[in-house]
Amino acid sequence: MPSVNKIKLLQFTTMALMITIAMVLSYFERFIPLINVPGVKLGLANIVTLLALYLFDFKQVFIIVVLRVILVSIFAGSPISLLYSMSGGLVSLVGMKLLLMGATRLFSLVGISIIGAFLHNSAQTIVLGLLINSFSIARVYYPILIVAAVVTGFLTGLIGRQFMKQIEFTPLKGKRRYNF
Amino acid sequence: MRKMDGVVAIIFLLMAAALFGYNLTHREAGSLVEIAKDGQVVQVERLSVDQTIRLEYDDQTNLIEIEDGVVSMIDANCRDQLCVHTAPLKTVGRAIVCLPHRVSVVIKGEGDQPEMDAISE
Numbered sequence: 001m002p003s004v005n006k007i008k009l010l011q012f013t014t015m016a017l018m019i020t021i022a023m024v025l026s027y028f029e030r031f032i033p034l035i036n037v038p039g040v041k042l043g044l045a046n047i048v049t050l051l052a053l054y055l056f057d058f059k060q061v062f063i064i065v066v067l068r069v070i071l072v073s074i075f076a077g078s079p080i081s082l083l084y085s086m087s088g089g090l091v092s093l094v095g096m097k098l099l100l101m102g103a104t105r106l107f108s109l110v111g112i113s114i115i116g117a118f119l120h121n122s123a124q125t126i127v128l129g130l131l132i133n134s135f136s137i138a139r140v141y142y143p144i145l146i147v148a149a150v151v152t153g154f155l156t157g158l159i160g161r162q163f164m165k166q167i168e169f170t171p172l173k174g175k176r177r178y179n180f
Numbered sequence: 181m182r183k184m185d186g187v188v189a190i191i192f193l194l195m196a197a198a199l200f201g202y203n204l205t206h207r208e209a210g211s212l213v214e215i216a217k218d219g220q221v222v223q224v225e226r227l228s229v230d231q232t233i234r235l236e237y238d239d240q241t242n243l244i245e246i247e248d249g250v251v252s253m254i255d256a257n258c259r260d261q262l263c264v265h266t267a268p269l270k271t272v273g274r275a276i277v278c279l280p281h282r283v284s285v286v287i288k289g290e291g292d293q294p295e296m297d298a299i300s301e
Binding site for chain 1: 181189192197199200202259272273277284286
C-alpha cells in the first residue's frame with residue numbers, strides 16, 4: 001500500500017499528464033477533417049475529462065479542464081476561442097459530474113458522454129448567439145451541432161469506457177467511485 | 181450500456197430534427213446583406229447588387245463577394261479560414277461568421293430593419 005504522500009505525488013503527476021494529453025488531443029483533433037461547420041469537433045479532450053471524473057475529486061477535474069482550455073487558447077487560440085471552449089468545457093463538466101453523482105443507474109459512461117457533448121455544444125451555441133448578437137443564426141447551426149454531439153459523444157464515450165477497463169487497478173483509485 | 185443511453189440519444193436526434201424542420205419552414209430568400217464587426221453593423225448592402233466588399237481593421241482583412249443573389253466570403257487572413265469555407269448564402273437568417281476577426285455577414289429579409297442600434301460592448 002503506497003503512503004499518503006506517494007498517492008498525492010501520483011495524483012499530481014497524473015493530473016499534469018492529463019492536462020498535457022487533453023491539450024495535445026484538442027490541438028490535433030482540428031487536423032481531423034469533419035464536416036465544414038464551425039464548432040464541430042471530435043471532442044477528444046472529453047475523454048480525459050471523463051477519465052478524470054472517474055479518478056479525481058471535482059475540484060481536481062475542474063483544475064484539469066480550466067488549465068487545458070486556457071493553455072490550448074494560449075498556444076492555438078484567441079480570447080474568443082477561450083470564451084467559447086471555456087463555456088462548453090465547464091457546462092459539460094458540471095453536467096457530467098451531476099449525472100455521475102445521481103444518474104449512473106440510468107446512464108452508462110457512453111450516455112453521460114453524449115449528454116456532456118450535448119451540453120458542451122448547447123453552451124457554445126448560446127455563446128455564439130450572444131457574441132454575434134443573433135440567435136436566428138445560432139439556431140441554424142444548432143441542429144447540426146446536436147447531431148454532431150450525439151455522434152462524437154458516443155465515440156468518445158466508447159473510447160473512455162475502454163480506458164476505464166485498462167485502469168481498473170491503479171493505486172490512484174482508493175475506492176471505486178462510480179459503477180459503470 | 182444502459183437503456184437510457186439510447187433513449188437520450190434518440191431524444192437529442194428528435195430535437196435536432198424538429199429544430200431543423202423549423203429552420204427549413206422558416207426560411208425565405210433574403211434581400212439584404214448585413215455586415216457586422218464586433219457585434220455592430222457596419223454596412224448593409226442589397227443582395228441583388230453584385231459587388232465585392234473589402235473589410236479592413238488593422239491587419240485583419242475580409243473579402244466579401246455578392247454575386248447572382250448569393251453572398252460568400254472569398255478571402256480572409258484569419259487563422260481558421262472557417263468563414264472562407266462556408267457555403268455561399270442566400271436565405272434569411274443564414275450567416276457567415278469569422279470568429280477570429282469577429283466579423284459576421286448575415287442575410288436579412290425585406291421587412292427586417294437593419295439593426296443600426298446593435299448593442300455595443
